[in-house]
Amino acid sequence: RKEVEQDPGPFNVPEGATVAFNCTYSNSASQSFFWYRQDCRKEPKLLMSVYSSGNEDGRFTAQLNRASQYISLLIRDSKLSDSATYLCAPGGGADGLTFGKGTHLIIQP
């Protein structure tokens, strides 16, 4: 099993819709989890961090399921500007992050 797995997509979603995607991880010892968004040819930017069961920030909700070892990201009322690649990364502490390959999201007008 790969360390971090994500559905690469692309997910083509109409503007205003709700979209969700999952990320599974293999390291059961992971304590912190991050969702980053990466625009084409740019650096990743932190979207949300998850330490307990979940986190919500405006239109974005991240949920953590430790038993099944996955985290999810839900985007409500999607905007054109949400089009990007979303990377999940379990990690924290003194170690660098292990990233999934990312899920490519395209919001269509």
Added chain:
Amino acid sequence: GAVVSQHPSWVICKSGTSVKIECRSLDFQATTMFWYRQFPKQSLMLMATSNEGSKATYEQGVEKDKFLINHASLTLSTLTVTSAHPEDSSFYICSARDARYYGYTFGSGTRLTVV
């Protein structure tokens, strides 16, 4: 929030030459910085962990003699790609963690093209 500055943004060099990439934490001190590499349509892969005042820790499969890391101060880490070859062409990104915030902050990345 934390700011990490990375230079240059892009570089084109001839095969066989060396290229140095700088990563600076602008408003915080970073005893540890991380270097990643990303090939087109691939994930970011951790190359090495840069430790201030000591040797870097390299991930399996990363040649330490080819990718020289120096972390001489609490705000600066450098990655030197020695004797670069076309297969080294990639997007190199550094990151660091500011203890005041959650998560890791990334530099803007360096796109290296070796011709």
